[in-house]
Amino acid sequence: MPVQRFRTIEEMAAAPLVVPPGEGFERFARHCARYWRIAPRVYPRGVFRFRSLAEAQAARERVTDDSVASRAVR
Amino acid sequence: MLRVLRAFEQEGLEYVLIGAAAMGFHGLVRATEDLDIFIRATPENVERLKRAFRAAYDDDPSVDEISSADLLGDYPAVRYYPPSGDLFFDVLTRLGEVASYETVAAETKEVEGIRVRVATPSALYRLKKGTVRALDRQDAEALRRLFDLKEE
Numbered sequence: 489m490p491v492q493r494f495r496t497i498e499e500m501a502a503a504p505l506v507v508p509p510g511e512g513f514e515r516f517a518r519h520c521a522r523y524w525r526i527a528p529r530v531y532p533r534g535v536f537r538f539r540s541l542a543e544a545q546a547a548r549e550r551v552t553d554d555s556v557a558s559r560a561v562r
Numbered sequence: 563m564l565r566v567l568r569a570f571e572q573e574g575l576e577y578v579l580i581g582a583a584a585m586g587f588h589g590l591v592r593a594t595e596d597l598d599i600f601i602r603a604t605p606e607n608v609e610r611l612k613r614a615f616r617a618a619y620d621d622d623p624s625v626d627e628i629s630s631a632d633l634l635g636d637y638p639a640v641r642y643y644p645p646s647g648d649l650f651f652d653v654l655t656r657l658g659e660v661a662s663y664e665t666v667a668a669e670t671k672e673v674e675g676i677r678v679r680v681a682t683p684s685a686l687y688r689l690k691k692g693t694v695r696a697l698d699r700q701d702a703e704a705l706r707r708l709f710d711l712k713e714e
Binding site: 515519523531534539540 | 563564582583585586587588589590591592593594595596624625627628632636637638639640641642643645647648649650652654657658671673678693694695697700701704708
């Protein structure tokens with residue numbers, strides 16, 4: 489599949505890419521750094537605790553949504 | 563990321579990397595905002611985690627809010643947003659009755675001289691296939707295809 493199309497940067501970031509064994513983590517780190525530059529997030533600071541993974545994921549989605557929304561209005 | 567992984571090793575933290583970073587070690591690359599780890603649930607290990615975070619993030623005082631009473635008690639998931647602002651950490655001691663540090667199969671990988679305990683592809687597949695996020699199901703499918711894992 490030489491060309492893939494995405495509607496959003498988030499959709500693009502979610503699509504895993506297969507790379508040669510041994511290069512994975514370096515490629516991953518570079519990919520994340522690029523993604524953070526293209527789509528910077530505004531995170532809270534500090535430590536948050538959750539009773540379950542579902543609770544943690546819901547909180548994370550709220551932070552991501554807020555961050556995306558703040559980017560959209562800029 | 564490397565700074566933190568190095569600090570984990572230097573402090574002797576007993577952990578297993580899961581999530582997108584672990585997938586990266588196995589050659590499946592996608593961007594993420596966080597590093598997910600299971601840690602062995604002991605007070606000593608939580609102290610190692612705190613020392614590692616302090617070492618990596620210039621003695622960030624927020625680290626003091628991480629407590630073994632929480633992680634070994636009613637709050638098995640703790641999220642730490644370091645001052646660098648570029649990523650965050652999800653620290654888990656257990657995932658319901660399904661998974662913990664002791665039950666997640668792991669192997670040692672190396673990056674820039676740092677040894678990292680990484681969940682195996684099949685362990686990642688099992689962790690991801692059962693969760694509700696579409697992203698995790700997408701990851702599980704990619705792992706299954708790349709590593710020819712049996713559908714469960």
